[in-house]
Amino acid sequence: MMGLAVQPMLLWSDVLLFVMIAVIVALLIWARRQDALRSAWGRVAKNRVAMAAATVLAVFVLIGLLDSLHYRARLDDRAGTAAQYAVEVHSALDALLSQLRLRGEKTYSAPLATHLFSREALENSEQREFPRLKHGGAHLGTDLAAHENDIALRLLLGAAGGLALWLLLLAALHRRYGVVFKPALKVGAGETASGAVLYTLLAIFTLFGIAVALGGGYHVFGTDKVGQDVLYLSLKSIRTGLLIGTLTTLIMLPLAVLLGILAGYVGGWVDDIIQYLYTTLSSIPGVLLIAAAVLMMQVVIDTHPEWFATTAERADARLLALCLILGMTSWTGVARLLRGETLKLRELEFVQAAQSFGVGRFAIMRRHILPNLMHIVLIALVMDFSGLVLAEAVLSYVGVGVDPTTISFGTMINTARMELAREPMVWWSLVAAFGFMFALVLAANLFADAVRDAFDPRSSA
Amino acid sequence: MLAYTIRRLLYALPILIGVNLITFGLFFVVNTPDDMARMQLGAKRVTPDAIQKWKAERGYDRPLMWNSAATGSAALTDTIFFSKSVRMFVGDFGRADDGRDISREISTRMGPSLAIALPTFVLGLFVAVSFALLLVFFRATRLDFYGVVLCVAMMSISGLFYIIGGQWLVSKILHLVPISGYSGGLDAGKFLVLPVIIGVVGGIGASARWYRTVFLEEITRDYVRTARAKGLPERVVLFRHVLRNALIPILTGVVVVIPTLFMGSLLTESFFGIPGLGSYTIDAINAQDFAVVRSMVFIGSVLYILGLLLTDFSYTLADPRVRLQ
Numbered sequence: 003m004m005g006l007a008v009q010p011m012l013l014w015s016d017v018l019l020f021v022m023i024a025v026i027v028a029l030l031i032w033a034r035r036q037d038a039l040r041s042a043w044g045r046v047a048k049n050r051v052a053m054a055a056a057t058v059l060a061v062f063v064l065i066g067l068l069d070s071l072h073y074r075a076r077l078d079d080r081a082g083t084a085a086q087y088a089v090e091v092h093s094a095l096d097a098l099l100s101q102l103r104l105r106g107e108k109t110y111s112a113p114l115a116t117h118l119f120s121r122e123a124l125e126n127s128e129q130r131e132f133p134r135l136k137h138g139g140a141h142l143g144t145d146l147a148a149h150e151n152d153i154a155l156r157l158l159l160g161a162a163g164g165l166a167l168w169l170l171l172l173a174a175l176h177r178r179y180g181v182v183f184k185p186a187l188k189v190g191a192g193e194t195a196s197g198a199v200l201y202t203l204l205a206i207f208t209l210f211g212i213a214v215a216l217g218g219g220y221h222v223f224g225t226d227k228v229g230q231d232v233l234y235l236s237l238k239s240i241r242t243g244l245l246i247g248t249l250t251t252l253i254m255l256p257l258a259v260l261l262g263i264l265a266g267y268v269g270g271w272v273d274d275i276i277q278y279l280y281t282t283l284s285s286i287p288g289v290l291l292i293a294a295a296v297l298m299m300q301v302v303i304d305t306h307p308e309w310f311a312t313t314a315e316r317a318d319a320r321l322l323a324l325c326l327i328l329g330m331t332s333w334t335g336v337a338r339l340l341r342g343e344t345l346k347l348r349e350l351e352f353v354q355a356a357q358s359f360g361v362g363r364f365a366i367m368r369r370h371i372l373p374n375l376m377h378i379v380l381i382a383l384v385m386d387f388s389g390l391v392l393a394e395a396v397l398s399y400v401g402v403g404v405d406p407t408t409i410s411f412g413t414m415i416n417t418a419r420m421e422l423a424r425e426p427m428v429w430w431s432l433v434a435a436f437g438f439m440f441a442l443v444l445a446a447n448l449f450a451d452a453v454r455d456a457f458d459p460r461s462s463a
Numbered sequence: 464m465l466a467y468t469i470r471r472l473l474y475a476l477p478i479l480i481g482v483n484l485i486t487f488g489l490f491f492v493v494n495t496p497d498d499m500a501r502m503q504l505g506a507k508r509v510t511p512d513a514i515q516k517w518k519a520e521r522g523y524d525r526p527l528m529w530n531s532a533a534t535g536s537a538a539l540t541d542t543i544f545f546s547k548s549v550r551m552f553v554g555d556f557g558r559a560d561d562g563r564d565i566s567r568e569i570s571t572r573m574g575p576s577l578a579i580a581l582p583t584f585v586l587g588l589f590v591a592v593s594f595a596l597l598l599v600f601f602r603a604t605r606l607d608f609y610g611v612v613l614c615v616a617m618m619s620i621s622g623l624f625y626i627i628g629g630q631w632l633v634s635k636i637l638h639l640v641p642i643s644g645y646s647g648g649l650d651a652g653k654f655l656v657l658p659v660i661i662g663v664v665g666g667i668g669a670s671a672r673w674y675r676t677v678f679l680e681e682i683t684r685d686y687v688r689t690a691r692a693k694g695l696p697e698r699v700v701l702f703r704h705v706l707r708n709a710l711i712p713i714l715t716g717v718v719v720v721i722p723t724l725f726m727g728s729l730l731t732e733s734f735f736g737i738p739g740l741g742s743y744t745i746d747a748i749n750a751q752d753f754a755v756v757r758s759m760v761f762i763g764s765v766l767y768i769l770g771l772l773l774t775d776f777s778y779t780l781a782d783p784r785v786r787l788q
Contacts, residue, residue: 278477278478278481281478282478282481282482282485283485285478285482285764285767285768285771286482286485286486286760286763286764286767287723287726287760287763287764287767289729290744290756290759290760290763291760293744293748293756294486294489294490294756294757294760295489297748297751297753297756298489298490298493298494300502301493301494301498301499301502302493302494302498304502305494305498305501305502388619392621392622395621395623396621396622396623396730399623399730400729400730400745400748401745401748401749402748411621415621415623419627422627422630422631427631427635432627436620436621436623436624439621440619440620440621440624443619443620443621444615444616444619447615447618447619448615451615
């Protein structure tokens with residue numbers, strides 16, 4: 003009996019993520035046809051910092067998407083039975099990184115080390131010694147003197163490989179689109195930011211090449227307490243960060259837009275009720291409301307184990323619930339902004355003209371008010387992202403973050419924190435988590451700034 | 464003024480009732496007390512007796528909203544809603560899981576929280592506003608550009624990193640101050656220095672950048688041009704005119720948080736082992752002590768509403784044109 007070698011699996015968060023990507027693509031196509039939006043995006047595209055940041059973000063998104071293609075591996079067939087699939091859920095990224103995932107050590111080891119971090123009693127020796135790693139530097143055999151040379155060689159090879167890949171890309175661009183190198187690579191003068199994008203890609207390719215070359219023989223960022231490769235954990239954390247940063251805002255946006263416009267345009271008792279609702283919600287300190295809601299959500303999940311077939315599904319449900327809770331506590335700010343803007347728009351001539359033509363209330367809100375609020379929505383979306391990624395780490399520390407089995411920056415930091423008192427210090431998990439998070443958040447912040455400058459009518463003067 | 468205050472306080476009442484209903488809904492309706500008991504006791508020790516005992520210890524064995532067994536007003540008062548939620552309005556928060564009175568715990572822990580939060584707030588405000596003014600003074604130069612880049616980079620760093628990195632550098636490598644702990648009186652100083660500095664440094668990126676935007680918006684106004692045309696030096700223009708006029712947007716963002724300083728900071732207090740309200744809250748969250756979390760939610764919103772009221776009053780101080788009526 004033949005079946006697929008893997009069983010594709012869609013977690014709820016994957017579904018939402020792909021729906022979101024589809025919506026963004028649709029919006030982009032729509033925006034291309036609108037002159038005002040096209041010129042605003044044109045301003046973003048000319049901003050060198052923004053485009054460099056966008057390139058970095060795109061790489062993060064690519065990693066996140068690869069990590070969202072989930073499957074369950076097929077177990078060995080026994081004759082006469084239907085195909086059986088493993089309980090563990092893996093993603094395409096896991097498959098690509100199986101080198102990193104499967105080559106675990108026993109416990110902590112420093113970056114690029116060949117030995118474990120702490121002494122242990124060995125079988126055939128009286129003294130306690132640093133045991134040799136199973137995989138880190140295993141290709142060296144007993145020739146440990148070659149360790150440093152090997153690392154240097156791999157560094158060089160990796161960087162050269164990255165450079166070669168980049169040159170290949172340039173050549174391909176030249177063949178396909180007739181890109182001429184000299185003007186395209188010029189940074190500073192010129193109309194486009196192509197130089198910034200290409201140089202960012204060069205940096206990323208070089209890092210990628212080095213990571214591949216070193217990762218083939220060593221643990222680039224060391225291993226954690228149970229011997230997992232820290233580089234692998236960091237890459238897996240990206241998806242969680244992206245999900246929390248985007249889904250949260252998207253979940254709350256429809257509510258915020260609907261209530262904000264209704265309050266601003268309809269006014270009267272509708273306005274009173276909506277204002278009361280968001281004042282009440284926003285008067286509860288954010289962390290506490292989130293903590294209370296997450297505690298209660300935990301009780302619900304724990305008392306209904308029958309809802310989830312696998313632990314991955316349970317962790318996924320918790321992640322989504324966290325997004326939902328974060329969204330419920332953060333829609334108030336956007337709703338307030340939209341209400342204020344709607345109040346202003348309501349008095350403008352084109353809205354009054356529509357009213358005097360007898361256009362219905364809801365048609366006015368949809369056709370005349372909503373399109374003029376989209377820049378606020380977009381700005382809120384990009385501005386909230388980085389804050390949410392940072393918040394995830396804090397919430398996991400407080401104990402109301404993602405499921406402990408979900409790999410995220412927060413859980414990485416939280417487990418590494420326990421080892422801070424150790425002497426000498428186990429620093430690599432922390433540095434890796436903070437480093438990746440910093441790159442993601444900085445890129446998002448820089449990009450968000452450019453988007454705000456381009457779309458905010460006040461700043462374009 | 465008095466009439467305005469009273470009216471504002473009356474407006475606050477429905478909001479507080481709303482907060483109360485939300486927390487009640489979250490803690491008692493989404494999950495029944497039985498669910499909570501089962502979760503806290505753990506799978507092994509769950510027996511109907513244990514659940515009953517757990518509920519009785521906490522006073523959760525009463526009906527939710529309406530006690531049909533009682534007579535008269537007791538039908539309303541002898542319920543979870545009345546004893547746990549309504550009583551909060553008179554400052555009765557009940558007991559924590561360890562049996563201590565929450566109100567007393569709060570009043571003793573407010574001191575350490577304030578000792579950290581107040582200096583952090585004042586110093587942070589001063590440093591951020593000065594830095595922003597400096598950037599605005601050198602606007603459209605390289606200094607301004609790199610200053611903004613520094614701000615964006617600093618606000619992209621996780622708050623946890625500032626704390627962990629600061630503790631590592633100052634306490635572990637340089638051995639300047641103890642890594643964590645607290646003591647009353649003047650001794651507290653050496654425990655407070657590091658958390659305050661870390662709090663200030665960690666907050667400077669976002670706030671300095673925001674103040675810079677506020678100042679830049681103000682600097683394009685006509686009165687600034689007039690002041691320069693009179694021949695006033697830029698220093699005077701900035702400090703006397705721009706700073707004063709930018710006070711309203713700054714106050715809007717700043718005064719609200721003053722009362723909430725009492726709540727302390729969750730992260731700082733738990734990392735530095737300071738026995739304030741922030742660490743109290745974190746401990747309660749980790750121990751799933753729902754009574755304490757519920758109380759802190761309520762107090763937090765009371766203080767926030769107080770902050771909104773103070774904001775309005777501060778406008779009249781900053782801008783004589785504003786009248787409250």
